[in-house]
Amino acid sequence: MTLRPLACALALSLIAGLASPSAEAQKKKRAAKAKAPAVAAACTDFYGSANADWLKANTLLPGVPSLSALEQLSDRARAQQVELLNTAMAAPQGNVQKLLGDFWASGLDEASVERDGANPVAPLLARINAIKKAKDVPASIAALHQVGIPVAFNFGADVDLQDLGRHIGYFSQGGLGLSDPAFYTRTDAETRAVLGHYNNYVQKILALTGTPQAQLAAEAQQVIDLETRIAQSSKPLAQLRDPRANYAPVATATLAKTYKRLQLAEFLKAQGVTDDSVSIANPALFAQLDALVGGLKPAQWKTYLRWRVGDAMAPYLAKPWRDAHFDFRGRMLAGQAAPAPRQQQVLDAINLAAGPMLGREYVGRYLPAANKARAEEIATNVRAALGAALDRDPRLGAAAKAEARAKLANLKIEIGAPKRDLDYTVQPMGRGSYGGNILIASTWHHREEMKRIGRGNADRRWDVLPQQPALAYDLAQNRLIVTAAMLQPPVLDLSRETAAQYGAYGALVGHELSHGFDSRGRMVDARAEVRDWWTPAEIGAWEALGNRVSAQYGGFAYPELSGIRLNGSQTRDENIADLAGVELAWAAYNAAQPAATKEAKQAFYKGWASLWPQQLTTDAATQHAARNVHAPGQWRANGPVMNLASFGEAYGCKAGTPMQLQAEQQIRIWP
Missing domain, CATH: 3.40.390.10 (Collagenase (Catalytic Domain))
Structure with missing residues (x-):
C-alpha cells in the first residue's frame, strides 16, 4: 500500500528539481496552505478531527438512540459468542463445548420448546404441591435457591468488609415480584395501576401452574398479601446503595436458635456453605419471615412458591408463559414494543446461567x-x-x-x-429441553457461586465475564x-x-x-x-x-x-x-x-x-x-x-x- 504514494512522491521531487526557484516558492506556499486546515481542525476540535471518518460512516438509524465505538465492540463480542456457540453446536470440542452446543441448540429450537411445554418446572411444582406442614416450607425455599430461583429472600456471596481476603454469605431482602418494596405500600394512582397489572400477571402465571379459574383471583391476592408483608419489613432501595448498609455479620452458630421456623442453619447446609459467619443486615425482615412460616397456612406459601417458580422460568418455557411474562415485564414495565429476537434471548440466557462456561471457551478462541x-x-x-x-x-x-x-x-x-478455573462437572444437558437445561446450568452456577464463600476464595471470580x-x-x-x-x-x-x-x-x-x-x-x-x-x-x-x-x-x-x-x-x-x-x-x-x-x-x-x-x-x-x-x-x-x-x-x-x-x-x- 505504500508503493504508490512513494512513487508519487519521487515523481514530484523530480519535477520540483526541474522547477524554477519562484515556482518552487509558490509550491511551498500552496503546500503550507493545504496542510493548514488539518492542523487547525486538530487544534479546534480534536475529537471531531480524529474521528471524522467514523462520524461520517456511522449515522444513527431510526429507532436507535445511541451508537459508539465501544458499543460496536460489545456488538462484535456478542457476534463472536454466537459464532462460538454455532461451532459448538455443529462440532463440539470437549465437554464444555458439548454442554454449550446442546444448550444453544435447545434454545433455538422453538418447536421443541413448545412441545416441552411446562415439563421443565413440573418436578419443582410437584415438590411444592407436596408441602403439608409449615415445617416443609423452609426445605422447599432452600431447594429453589439451589436451582437458582431465590424465593422469600436473597442469598449470595460477596466480600467481607472486615476481611477483604474472603467472601461471606449475605442474607438480604428479596423474594418480591416487583423490584421496589414501595410498590406494595404506596397509595398513589400510578402505583395502584401498576399493582393492578401485576395482579393480572400473577393470575396468568398461576393459571399456567395449575390453579383453577375460579380460584385465580383469591390465590393472586394471597401472593400479593405475602409479598406485601415482606415488603413492609424491607428497607427502601435508597438505603441499600451503601454496601455498609447491607453488612452486619453474625455467627452462623446462632441461626438455628434465632430463626427456628425459617431454618436458616439448614438452609446453609443445603447450599453447601460451612463458613462461621454470614451477614444479616435486616434482622427484622428475617424475624418477619420466620413468623410468616409459622403463622401463614402452608397453602398460601405453596401458592407463592408456585408463582415464583412460574415467573422465574416463564421466559424459557412455551409461548403462553413467554407472552404473559413479556406483556407485563417487557411491554408494561420496560416499555418494549416487542421481545428481542430469539437468538438474542437464548444468548442472554446462556450468559446468565452458564456465563463462565461460555467465557472459558471464548478466551480459548478469541x-x-x-x-x-x-x-x-x-x-x-x-x-x-x-x-x-x-x-x-x-x-x-x-x-x-x-x-x-x-x-x-x-x-x-x-x-x-480469572486465574482460577471452575469445576465443570455438570449433568448432561441434551437438546430436548431448553427449560431443563436452564435449570441444570443455574444449579451448576449456584453451586460454583457458593464455593466463593470462605477464606482464601475472594479472588476466585470476577464480577464480569x-x-x-x-x-x-x-x-x-x-x-x-x-x-x-x-x-x-x-x-x-x-x-x-x-x-x-x-x-x-x-x-x-x-x-x-x-x-x-x-x-x-x-x-x-x-x-x-x-x-x-x-x-x-x-x-x-x-x-x-x-x-x-x-x-x-x-x-x-x-x-x-x-x-x-x-x-x-x-x-x-x-x-x-x-x-x-x-x-x-x-x-x-x-x-x-x-x-x-x-x-x-x-x-x-x-x-x-x-x-x-x-x-x-x-x-x-x-x-x-x-x-x-x-x-x-x-x-x-x-x-x-x-x-x-x-x-x-x-x-x-x-x-x-x-x-x-x-x-x-x-x-x-x-x-
Whole structure:
C-alpha cells in the first residue's frame, strides 16, 4: 500500500528539481496552505478531527438512540459468542463445548420448546404441591435457591468488609415480584395501576401452574398479601446503595436458635456453605419471615412458591408463559414494543446461567497469545509510570507515599479470564429441553457461586465475564481486570502503531489504576484493610483538584443539547481518572519509546480519541446528561488533551486555542 504514494512522491521531487526557484516558492506556499486546515481542525476540535471518518460512516438509524465505538465492540463480542456457540453446536470440542452446543441448540429450537411445554418446572411444582406442614416450607425455599430461583429472600456471596481476603454469605431482602418494596405500600394512582397489572400477571402465571379459574383471583391476592408483608419489613432501595448498609455479620452458630421456623442453619447446609459467619443486615425482615412460616397456612406459601417458580422460568418455557411474562415485564414495565429476537434471548440466557462456561471457551478462541502478552506489557509499564507519579505527587506526605508504594507493589494484573478455573462437572444437558437445561446450568452456577464463600476464595471470580468487554479496577482485591473481549479494536489493535496502543488501551489502564489511589482508593490500604490512609490536608488538596476539574468540565457544552452544559460535579471522579489515564499512558509510552517521532506522538493521541466517537439522539443525550457519571465522548477525548502541553507540541497547537489551554489553566493530576 505504500508503493504508490512513494512513487508519487519521487515523481514530484523530480519535477520540483526541474522547477524554477519562484515556482518552487509558490509550491511551498500552496503546500503550507493545504496542510493548514488539518492542523487547525486538530487544534479546534480534536475529537471531531480524529474521528471524522467514523462520524461520517456511522449515522444513527431510526429507532436507535445511541451508537459508539465501544458499543460496536460489545456488538462484535456478542457476534463472536454466537459464532462460538454455532461451532459448538455443529462440532463440539470437549465437554464444555458439548454442554454449550446442546444448550444453544435447545434454545433455538422453538418447536421443541413448545412441545416441552411446562415439563421443565413440573418436578419443582410437584415438590411444592407436596408441602403439608409449615415445617416443609423452609426445605422447599432452600431447594429453589439451589436451582437458582431465590424465593422469600436473597442469598449470595460477596466480600467481607472486615476481611477483604474472603467472601461471606449475605442474607438480604428479596423474594418480591416487583423490584421496589414501595410498590406494595404506596397509595398513589400510578402505583395502584401498576399493582393492578401485576395482579393480572400473577393470575396468568398461576393459571399456567395449575390453579383453577375460579380460584385465580383469591390465590393472586394471597401472593400479593405475602409479598406485601415482606415488603413492609424491607428497607427502601435508597438505603441499600451503601454496601455498609447491607453488612452486619453474625455467627452462623446462632441461626438455628434465632430463626427456628425459617431454618436458616439448614438452609446453609443445603447450599453447601460451612463458613462461621454470614451477614444479616435486616434482622427484622428475617424475624418477619420466620413468623410468616409459622403463622401463614402452608397453602398460601405453596401458592407463592408456585408463582415464583412460574415467573422465574416463564421466559424459557412455551409461548403462553413467554407472552404473559413479556406483556407485563417487557411491554408494561420496560416499555418494549416487542421481545428481542430469539437468538438474542437464548444468548442472554446462556450468559446468565452458564456465563463462565461460555467465557472459558471464548478466551480459548478469541484471545491470541500476542494480544495477551502486549496487554500485560503495556499494563505493567503503566503501573510503573503510576509508581513514579505517586512518588513525585506534591499532595501526599511521606506516610501516604509509603502506603501507596506498598499498595502498588501488591497490585495484581489479571488479563483475559480469572486465574482460577471452575469445576465443570455438570449433568448432561441434551437438546430436548431448553427449560431443563436452564435449570441444570443455574444449579451448576449456584453451586460454583457458593464455593466463593470462605477464606482464601475472594479472588476466585470476577464480577464480569471474559466475553463481556470490560476493563476495571477491583478495589477490594487491588487488581486490574481486563477481559478477553476488551482486547480488540478500538481498545487494543496490534495492527496499529505501538503509540496508538498506549494511547487507547494504555490510557484506559491508567484510568482504572488511578482509582486505587484516588478519593475512593484511599479507603483501602496496602494490606486490604478498610481504612482512610490520607490525612485531612491530603484530602483537602485532592478536593481542591477535584473542584478545578469540576469547574473546567462544567463549562463544556453538552453535545446534541441546546443550552445545556456538562455536570462537572456528577462526572468529576471519572474526568479526573481520564486525565490521569492519559498522563500515565503518555509517561509509560515515552519511557518505552524515548525517541518517538512526531507522527508516533500524534498516533498516541489518535488512539485515545478513537475510543470515544459517539452518536446520540436528543433524548439519549438528555438521559446521559442527567444520570451518566462519564462525560460524553467528545469531552472524554478533548478534555484531557487540552490540558497537556505534549498534545500541543505534537500537533503544533498554540496556547489559547480550544485544544491547548493557557499554561495557568491546564490541570495536571500528577505534575
